[in-house]
Each structure stands twice: as C-alpha cells, then as structure tokens.
Amino acid sequence: MIDNNKQFLSQQLLWIGISLGISLAISFLLPFPLSLPVIIVVFILLSYYIRNRAMKKMGMAGSVFGGNGSSVSYYCMSCGTKHNQSSCPKCGSKMKRVGS
Template identity: 35%
Template sequence: MINYKTYLVFLFGSLAFSIGIQLLASYLNWPPFSGVAIALAVFIIFPLVLRNRSLKRMGGMGSDTGAGGGGGFFGQSQGVKYICLACNNRYKGGMCPRCGSKMKRADF
C-alpha cells in the first residue's frame, strides 16, 4: 500500500521541481519546449521511483533481498495442488492417487 503522505510529498516536490526547471529554461533561453519536456519526464519518473520503493519495501519485484519476486501476484508460485471431492486427499496431478476420482477443486 502506498503511503499517501509520501506520495503527496513526491507529487508536490516534482511539481516544484518542474516549475523551477521551466523558469530556469526561460531564464537561460533554452529551446521553447525543453522545459516542458523535462517537466513531463519528471512527472513520469517520480511515480515510477515511488512505486519501486514501495515494492522493495513490501518484498515484491525488484527487491534485493531475494525473498518474494518471480512468483506472480501471490508471491512465489508453488504450483497448483488439488483436493479430491470424494476423499478430501490433497494431491498434484489429474487423478486422485487414493481413490481414482477425477472430481477435484483447486487449492492455492
């Protein structure tokens, strides 16, 4: 979950930075749309940095710890296991090894 206070700090910080860049660009007589291009780049890059920081904090993709990541939405994937509807046996595969039934439900 993104901390909204941090998000607002980043948002207003990027807004102040982009206004400052535009004022600096007009003062230094840079090409007309260079300040706008830099401001758009800042508005694109800052949310990405914030997202990566929050993902690292949660242990998701891009973390340096090695825990998490690489497993999709629910963390590391262990494969799908099934529970037989006839005998409640938990197994992997197509048919229950205990009773031979093909009626099953997925267990995540």
C-alpha cells in the same frame, strides 16, 4: 494510528513538493514544446521510484510490473497433488486451489 496518518500525509506533501519543484525547474530551463514531454517523463519516473520505495518498505520486494519471481503453486482439489499446471498431472482435474 493518527501518527501513521500524519506521517503518510507529510510524505505525500513532500513528494508533491519535490515533483512540483522539479517540474518548475524544467519549465524554466527548457522552452515550452520541449519542457512538456520532459516533465511528463520525469513525473512518470518519479512515480515509479516512489512506488518501488513504498513496495520495499512494505516488504514486497521486486518490481511493480514483474513481481519478485516466485511462482504460484496449485493444489488439486480432488487428489491434493501440488502442481503448476492448468490441470492436475495425476488425475486431470481442473479444480485447484492456490498454495504457497
């Protein structure tokens, strides 16, 4: 557990250093009014990349916004019919539970 915490902390510090270095490089290369929006966009894109990388490492394939495309299946609590609708097509009940 301690090794995982140290690895997590070292990766976070690495990404903070990378983002700080990129921000400083942009601020030295571009004048102030232009550098600020560019730094913000680069920071957002870098955060998105880090999040996608972490999601893939945890086994959650797909995008942060869109998921992996798998649909949710519901099971009717009254009759047990598997469906993907708001109410059961067989008995009309709205009581349902989520299944895989």
